[in-house]
Amino acid sequence: MATNQDIINELRKSYAMELETVENYLANAIDLDGVRAEEIKKALLSDIEEELQHARKLGNRIKVLEGRLPGSLDLERTQRFLRPPKDSTDVIAVIKGAIRAEDEAIEQYKKLIKMCDPIDLVTQDLILEITAQEQAHRRQIYRVPLRVRTRRSQAAHRCSVTVTQPSWLFRQAGFPACSWPILSLLNESLQRRTGSLTSRCSLLAMRAKPCGAPADLR
Numbered sequence: 001m002a003t004n005q006d007i008i009n010e011l012r013k014s015y016a017m018e019l020e021t022v023e024n025y026l027a028n029a030i031d032l033d034g035v036r037a038e039e040i041k042k043a044l045l046s047d048i049e050e051e052l053q054h055a056r057k058l059g060n061r062i063k064v065l066e067g068r069l070p071g072s073l074d075l076e077r078t079q080r081f082l083r084p085p086k087d088s089t090d091v092i093a094v095i096k097g098a099i100r101a102e103d104e105a106i107e108q109y110k111k112l113i114k115m116c117d118p119i120d121l122v123t124q125d126l127i128l129e130i131t132a133q134e135q136a137h138r139r140q141i142y143r144v145p146l147r148v149r150t151r152r153s154q155a156a157h158r159c160s161v162t163v164t165q166p167s168w169l170f171r172q173a174g175f176p177a178c179s180w181p182i183l184s185l186l187n188e189s190l191q192r193r194t195g196s197l198t199s200r201c202s203l204l205a206m207r208a209k210p211c212g213a214p215a216d217l218r
C-alpha cells in the first residue's frame with residue numbers, strides 16, 4: 001500500500017508537469033504563425049489558466065500533507081514533444097504535442113487516483129476533479145483540426161461560388177457587363193496565383209480604386 005510520502009512524491013511530479021505544460025502552451029501560443037494557428041493558439045491560452053490552477057491546487061495539497069514544494073531548479077522537465085516546432089507554422093506538431101501532454105497528465109492522475117485509494121480520499125477527490133478538466137482540455141484540442149477544416153470547407157464553398165459564377169461576383173461588385181470577360185480571365189489568373197478569397201478581395205479593391213491596380217496584380 002502507498003504511503004503518505006509516495007503520494008507527496010507523485011503530487012510533486014504532477015505539479016512539475018502542470019508547470020511545464022503552462023510554459024510550453026505559452027511558448028507555442030506566442031510563437032506559432034499563420035491564420036491556421038489561430039484556433040490552437042486560442043485553445044492553448046484558455047488552458048493555461050486552468051493548468052495554473054491545477055498547479056496551485058496540487059501545491060496546496062502537498063503543503064497540507066506536510067510536504068515541501070520544489071523550486072524551479074528541482075522541477076523535472078520531459079516535454080520534448082511540446083517544444084515550439086522548427087517551422088513556426090507547423091500547427092499539427094503543436095496539436096499532437098498538446099494532446100500527448102494532456103494524455104500524460106491523465107495517465108499520471110489515474111495512477112494517483114489508484115494510489116490514494118483508500119488511504120487519502122481527499123487527495124483522490126481533488127485529482128478526480130482535475131482529471132475531468134484534463135479530459136475536457138484534450139477534447140477541446142482534439143477538435144481544433146476539425147474546426148479549421150470546417151472553416152476551410154466553408155471558405156472553399158464561397159470560392160466555388162466565385163469560380164462557378166464569376167458574373168454574380170462582378171455584378172455584386174458593380175462592374176459594368178462589358179468588363180466581365182476581362183475580369184473573368186483576371187479572376188482565374190489570380191485564383192491560380194493567390195487563392196480565390198484573395199482574388200475576390202482584390203476585385204472588390206479594384207472597384208474601390210478603379211484607377212489603380214491592387215498590389216496583388218503587380
Ligand SMILES: [Fe+2]
Pocket residue numbers: 018050051054105134
Ligand atoms: Fe492540468
Ligand SMILES: [Fe+2]
Pocket residue numbers: 047051102105133134137138
Ligand atoms: Fe490540461
